[in-house]
Amino acid sequence: MKNVCVITGGGSGMGLEAAKFMSKDKIIVLAGRTVAKLEKAVNELKELGYEAYAHACDTSDRSSVKALAEFAASLGEIKNVINSAGLSPAMAGQEKILRVNALGTVYINQEFSKLMKEGSVIVDVSSNSAYILPGFIINKKIYALAETDEELFVKKLIKKSSMPKSEYQRNGFAYSLSKNFVVWYAKKCAFEYGKKGIRVCSLSPGLIATDMGNLEAGEGGMLIGFSAEERMGKPEELGYALATVADERNGYLAGVDVLCDGGSTNGMKEFKKKK
Ligand SMILES: NC(=O)c1ccc[n+]([C@@H]2O[C@H](COP(=O)([O-])OP(=O)(O)OC[C@H]3O[C@@H](n4cnc5c(N)ncnc54)[C@H](OP(=O)(O)O)[C@@H]3O)[C@@H](O)[C@H]2O)c1
Structure with missing residues (x-):
């Protein structure tokens, strides 16, 4: 049986770049909402020698995520899941952002973990904007509602971000809250799924020159000046980071967030301390 790597948001950006660092003996499944984009990305991977499939999926819809997980399991053993699907502040409103970025992560982790076995891994993509929220905004009791009362979870986070x-x-x-939730939720899942031998991590990129990053570069660019090299990240740099965290050989990395932002979050903290 072949091993399968599933990448949501894999039709573009860092998700697609991560696929290119995967071992060629794995089957790659790219998922997203836009089929034409996925098919173009799959053709790119096929030209590089991968066996790859496009699968339409809206991660904010649990039944769509369940169908994606079942499709992937029908191809072989699901070894790696990189959940890179996401929407940014210039792309959608508060509710949509929360449903895709936060609830989408819940659906991915829950539905895939049902079918994954020992030695597999889930990497949820967060953002360094998860770190810029003032502590009093973060309420773990609200986060816990994501598993018990989704509508109340969304309602409360919309209120908080208004x-x-x-x-x-x-x-x-709403974006920062959704990504702060992703870090919290990935950590929670790591300790639950760890008992089954499934490793879970989150990874938080800084501003990266993908379609999304370029769209947000104006308003979102303020952190670049605090990064060590004072530049945006390259999609392929994040692709490599994601693929490495998702690699089975990285078996002792679990329950943490990998902050891959060129040092900008720490640079900003140091700047604030000096002020
Ligand atoms: N670029 C940055 O500066 C940056 C910084 C920090 C964090 N991030 C995070 O990194 C991840 C990847 O973003 P990227 O920079 O690579 O941007 P990107 O190229 O826009 O990739 C995001 C992908 O997510 C897919 N997507 C959006 N909504 C979806 C949904 N409901 N269901 C399934 N797929 C969906 C999009 O395809 P469709 O529209 O076709 O569905 C798109 O291919 C995102 O989670 C983002 O929040 C990005």
Whole structure:
């Protein structure tokens, strides 16, 4: 039986770049909402010598995620899941961002972990914006609702992110909350699924020159000046980082967030300390 690697948001950006660092003896499944984009990405992988498949999936819909997991399991043993699907503040409103980035992560982790075996791994993509929230905004009791009362979870996080005056800032707040949730949830899953031998981590990129990163570079670019090299990250750098964290050989990396942001979060902290 062949091993399968599933990448949501794999039709573009860092998800697609991660696929290119996977071993060629694995079957790659790229998932996302836009079939034409997925098929183009699959053709690119096939030209590089991969066996790859496109599968339409909206990660904010549990039944769609379940169908993706079942499709992947029908091809072989699911070894790696990289959950890179996401929407940014310029792409969607607060509710949509929360449903895709936060609840989408719950659906991916829950539905895939049912079919995954010992020695497999889930990497959930967060963001360094998870680290910029003031502590009083973060409420773990609200986060726990994601597994018990999804509608209340979304309602409460919309309320929390509704303080700013501009729509973009409200979306930005919802984005940071959704990604802070991803870090919390990946850690929670690591300790639950660890008993089955499934490793879970999150990875938080800084501003990366993908379609999304370029779209957000204006408002979201303020952290670049704090990074060690004062530049955006390259999609292939993040692809490599994701593929490495998702590699079975990295078997002792679990229950942590890998902050891959060129040092910008720490650079900002140091700057604030000096002020
Ligand atoms: N680029 C950055 O600066 C940056 C920084 C920090 C974190 N991130 C995170 O990194 C991840 C990858 O982003 P990227 O930079 O590679 O941008 P990207 O190229 O826009 O990739 C995001 C992918 O997610 C897919 N997607 C969006 N909504 C979806 C849904 N409901 N179901 C399934 N797929 C969905 C998109 O395809 P469809 O629209 O066709 O579905 C797209 O291919 C995201 O989670 C993002 O939040 C990015």
